[in-house]
Amino acid sequence: MKVNIGSIRELRGGSIGFQGEQAVEVLDEVEELGLKLTGPAKIEGKVTNTGEGFLVEAELSFSYEANCSRCLEPIRTTQNLQIKEEFIPDHSQVEEDSVFTFQGDTIDLTKCINEQVILALPMKILCRADCRGICPVCGGNLNQRQCECKVQEIDPRLEKLRSLLPTEGGGFNGKPNK
Ligand SMILES: [Zn+2]
Numbered sequence: 001m002k003v004n005i006g007s008i009r010e011l012r013g014g015s016i017g018f019q020g021e022q023a024v025e026v027l028d029e030v031e032e033l034g035l036k037l038t039g040p041a042k043i044e045g046k047v048t049n050t051g052e053g054f055l056v057e058a059e060l061s062f063s064y065e066a067n068c069s070r071c072l073e074p075i076r077t078t079q080n081l082q083i084k085e086e087f088i089p090d091h092s093q094v095e096e097d098s099v100f101t102f103q104g105d106t107i108d109l110t111k112c113i114n115e116q117v118i119l120a121l122p123m124k125i126l127c128r129a130d131c132r133g134i135c136p137v138c139g140g141n142l143n144q145r146q147c148e149c150k151v152q153e154i155d156p157r158l159e160k161l162r163s164l165l166p167t168e169g170g171g172f173n174g175k176p177n178k
Pocket residue numbers: 068069070071072073126127128131132133
């Protein structure tokens with residue numbers, strides 16, 4: 001995605017609007033989580049000549065599909081991001097990776113958009129915050145149906161120990177103290 005700034009190149013304070021789309025390649029690690037972008041990222045905003053450089057202010061939106069980490073149900077969602085990045089001329093003596101540069105009359109947003117999308121992707125995806133996941137016994141989706149499975153929560157060894165503890169009545173195993 002490139003923006004031509006020729007018309008405001010020499011116009012300090014001037015700004016131009018732009019909009020477009022860009023395909024984003026996600027990292028392999030993200031794809032392994034089952035996450036896939038469902039189309040190109042869309043971007044709309046403006047570029048302003050600040051005197052020192054060009055400020056890009058835009059709204060980025062992209063959609064992806066993935067599987068819930070708990071119940072494995074497919075999810076489709078759209079995410080919106082605000083971008084605010086300054087681009088400085090390439091001949092500036094700045095040796096920082098964090099700074100975006102441009103050459104001539106063209107601001108290339110490709111790298112900026114890629115970075116923003118990848119940073120915004122979640123590492124853990126839930127279909128909803130309180131997703132109940134899958135029953136470890138029958139494999140049923142607990143969001144859809146509560147199954148009858150009894151999940152053994154108490155370790156049987158602890159259960160045995162508990163029967164040895166003094167209970168009501170004060171005596172051993174519930175018998176009154178003599
Ligand atoms: Zn879920």
